[in-house]
Amino acid sequence: MKKRIALVGMPNTGKSTLFNRLTGAGARVGNWPGLTVELLSARLLLGDSMVELVDLPGLHNLHGFSEDERVARHFVESQPLNGILVVLNTTQLERQLALVLQLRTLGLPMLLALNMADEAHTRGIRVQTGQLAAQLGMPVLLISAKHGRGVPELKQALTEWLRRHPEPIQARAATLSEDDAIEHSLDELLAQNLHIPACLTPTRTDRIDRLLLHPWLGIPLFLLLMLLVFQAVYGIGAPLQDGLGWLLDEAKTRWLAPLVTALPAWAGSFLLEGLYDGIGTVMTFLPIIVVFFLAMAVVEDSGYLARAAFLMDALMARMGLDGRAFVMQLMGFGCNVPAMMGTRVMRSRSQRLVAMLMIPFSLCSARLQVFLFFTTAVFSPRAAPWVLFSLYVMSFLLAFFTAWLWRGKVRGQAEPLLMELPPYRLPTLAGLARQSFRESGHFLRQAGGFIVLGVALVWFLTHFPLDAQPASPATLAGRLAGWMEPVFTPLGIDQLLSIALLFGFVAKEVVIGSLAVIYGAGGDDLSGLLGQRLDWMQAYSFMLFTLVYTPCLSALATLRQEAGGSRYMFISVAWSLAVAWLLSFTFYQAARFLTA
Amino acid sequence: MTATCLLDVLPAGRCGTILNIEAPEELVARMHAMGLLPGRRIQVIRRSPFRGPIQVRAGQTDLIIRRSEAATILLRPCPEADCA
Ligand SMILES: Nc1nc2c(ncn2[C@@H]2O[C@H](COP(=O)(O)OP(=O)(O)OP(=O)(O)O)[C@@H](O)[C@H]2O)c(=O)[nH]1
Numbered sequence: 001m002k003k004r005i006a007l008v009g010m011p012n013t014g015k016s017t018l019f020n021r022l023t024g025a026g027a028r029v030g031n032w033p034g035l036t037v038e039l040l041s042a043r044l045l046l047g048d049s050m051v052e053l054v055d056l057p058g059l060h061n062l063h064g065f066s067e068d069e070r071v072a073r074h075f076v077e078s079q080p081l082n083g084i085l086v087v088l089n090t091t092q093l094e095r096q097l098a099l100v101l102q103l104r105t106l107g108l109p110m111l112l113a114l115n116m117a118d119e120a121h122t123r124g125i126r127v128q129t130g131q132l133a134a135q136l137g138m139p140v141l142l143i144s145a146k147h148g149r150g151v152p153e154l155k156q157a158l159t160e161w162l163r164r165h166p167e168p169i170q171a172r173a174a175t176l177s178e179d180d181a182i183e184h185s186l187d188e189l190l191a192q193n194l195h196i197p198a199c200l201t202p203t204r205t206d207r208i209d210r211l212l213l214h215p216w217l218g219i220p221l222f223l224l225l226m227l228l229v230f231q232a233v234y235g236i237g238a239p240l241q242d243g244l245g246w247l248l249d250e251a252k253t254r255w256l257a258p259l260v261t262a263l264p265a266w267a268g269s270f271l272l273e274g275l276y277d278g279i280g281t282v283m284t285f286l287p288i289i290v291v292f293f294l295a296m297a298v299v300e301d302s303g304y305l306a307r308a309a310f311l312m313d314a315l316m317a318r319m320g321l322d323g324r325a326f327v328m329q330l331m332g333f334g335c336n337v338p339a340m341m342g343t344r345v346m347r348s349r350s351q352r353l354v355a356m357l358m359i360p361f362s363l364c365s366a367r368l369q370v371f372l373f374f375t376t377a378v379f380s381p382r383a384a385p386w387v388l389f390s391l392y393v394m395s396f397l398l399a400f401f402t403a404w405l406w407r408g409k410v411r412g413q414a415e416p417l418l419m420e421l422p423p424y425r426l427p428t429l430a431g432l433a434r435q436s437f438r439e440s441g442h443f444l445r446q447a448g449g450f451i452v453l454g455v456a457l458v459w460f461l462t463h464f465p466l467d468a469q470p471a472s473p474a475t476l477a478g479r480l481a482g483w484m485e486p487v488f489t490p491l492g493i494d495q496l497l498s499i500a501l502l503f504g505f506v507a508k509e510v511v512i513g514s515l516a517v518i519y520g521a522g523g524d525d526l527s528g529l530l531g532q533r534l535d536w537m538q539a540y541s542f543m544l545f546t547l548v549y550t551p552c553l554s555a556l557a558t559l560r561q562e563a564g565g566s567r568y569m570f571i572s573v574a575w576s577l578a579v580a581w582l583l584s585f586t587f588y589q590a591a592r593f594l595t596a
Numbered sequence: 597m598t599a600t601c602l603l604d605v606l607p608a609g610r611c612g613t614i615l616n617i618e619a620p621e622e623l624v625a626r627m628h629a630m631g632l633l634p635g636r637r638i639q640v641i642r643r644s645p646f647r648g649p650i651q652v653r654a655g656q657t658d659l660i661i662r663r664s665e666a667a668t669i670l671l672r673p674c675p676e677a678d679c680a
Pocket residue numbers: 009010011012013014015016017018028029030031032033034035036037056057058059115116117118119143144145146147301302425
């Protein structure tokens with residue numbers, strides 16, 4: 001039978017970090033309790049046997065009540081396991097050891113890894129691991145998953161432990177009645193094995209928090225930090241993207257165009273104006289994606305997200321939500337899908353639903369690509385970053401407005417907010433590299449998959465029938481756009497742009513790719529063309545519509561899965577489309593009127 | 597100061613010993629896991645403005661707790677001199 005070990009522990013103790021360290025996998029890591037909300041497994045060779053190691057969401061206790069805790073508990077209780085590898089934060093052993101005693105009632109073999117040994121050391125916290133192991137009746141190892149200390153020894157111990165427990169077994173149902181007995185033995189264990197220095201000096205975290213959580217400087221500093229991160233991404237990413245766009249055009253005119261002259265005209269057009277321009281233009285965003293996700297990883301790993309929850313909770317409470325919903329909205333800046341899944345830490349279903357209706361307005365990295373392209377093409381270099389920033393502000397306002405509209409749904413069932421505020425932690429370079437690598441890999445796979453399909457389809461629509469002028473009213477795309485015209489003309493969105501929006505429904509990455517195909521130009525050339533064809537009002541109206549009208553099919557699929565039915569998905573689509581149209585319409589007509 | 601008070605009114609910087617928690621069972625269990633249980637001494641680190649949450653230190657763990665939940669925790673405040 002297959003050998004299997006589960007990683008169990010309280011949230012934010014470093015389970016995913018250890019999982020990555022042991023298996024080389026790319027689980028998401030972050031200094032935010034409740035980052036992992038789903039099972040993730042990878043194979044690990046221990047001695048001569050292959051084992052499946054499963055990373056679980058964090059558990060507070062065995063009677064946990066949120067969705068992520070249920071996932072973890074259900075897995076441990078229903079799957080046969082060779083054992084559980086419990087990961088605790090050594091610096092918080094005095095409260096976390098209780099979980100070990102509760103887990104013991106499951107009757108599974110256990111091995112205890114005391115993580116964050118580095119932090120325990122700096123705080124002067126000492127644990128008698130040998131004695132603790134003897135008293136608990138399980139191996140106990142002190143490790144630092146982040147820096148790799150103690151991990152080879154842990155692997156060794158795991159191998160021996162597995163040899164003693166070769167057969168997977170089923171957990172016993174946990175009994176709640178034993179809690180009092182646990183409390184008693186816990187105090188004894190702690191008194192005998194844990195040494196905490198009596199007088200703790202203020203830590204670096206305390207000093208930083210005095211500033212960042214300052215009663216009235218806190219929120220302005222938050223906005224300033226956001227602006228700085230954003231400027232950094234823009235400042236580094238935009239020139240890189242520009243350079244790549246230039247390269248793309250050069251390569252096309254110098255090398256590729258002469259090569260395809262031998263082919264029939266339609267085939268040459270398909271390869272160059274279709275695939276090459278379409279995909280190439282999307283690929284010029286790779287450096288920005290890398291820089292952007294590096295910045296996200298720094299923020300996620302620093303521990304600042306929990307501070308953002310603290311600062312914004314009072315505001316979110318007005319909308320029936322809490323600070324965690326705000327943090328999910330920030331995570332949505334990367335991608336809406338994990339952000340929606342992240343709402344699993346909320347116990348109240350209605351609160352989760354409202355949060356999930358709000359997250360689609362979060363300006364994700366795919367939409368960022370479209371906006372970067374448009375702002376640099378149409379606006380002056382001085383104005384462009386501010387235009388982009390205004391879209392972020394818009395994204396927040398719409399999300400808040402949506403939550404506020406739905407606040408009645410959660411009234412009276414406000415959920416308790418009780419969460420850990422972890423210390424600030426410095427990310428490691430290797431960790432950052434891994435995080436950013438994973439996200440860019442995701443982007444590349446998408447570019448290789450449905451973006452190719454989308455671009456090919458757009459080429460076909462804009463070039464069929466073959467004797468028509470590409471993208472003219474006589475083509476399939478032209479006819480399609482003709483039907484949509486009454487809807488989009490009042491928004492200042494012309495026929496060609498509306499075709500791109502149609503494809504953007506699937507994913508926003510396709511928008512730029514389709515535009516390249518529609519205009520028959522990629523990279524810098526496309527940017528130049530857009531600058532000539534569109535005035536700033538049309539461009540901004542297009543961007544507003546793109547921001548609002550729906551994130552992408554995968555976000556909708558996630559919403560459907562997490563909400564347990566299609567109802568909220570349809571509500572979300574209808575609401576987004578309505579708001580997108582009204583907003584663009586109001587903006588465009590008002591701007592036209594005022595500038596006339 | 598009176599002999600006992602609820603956590604939501606304890607000023608920043610003060611500490612107290614938890615006497616009793618009167619909350620739904622699930623929440624009490626979560627509080628236990630977070631290190632909030634009778635007999636433990638906790639300190640209020642800061643209170644956020646606009647009736648936002650409170651930052652509490654329980655042992656080695658810092659927690660964020662909303663005022664409504666804090667109001668379920670009964671404390672015996674320590675003399676002011678005891679708090680660092
Ligand atoms: N100082 C220190 N930090 C660590 C160590 N291991 C993990 N961390 C940090 O602790 C934070 C949480 O790590 P994760 O691996 O995401 O924790 P987790 O247990 O998977 O958390 P959840 O998925 O939320 O349950 C991250 O910021 C890690 O970088 C360690 O040994 N020392």
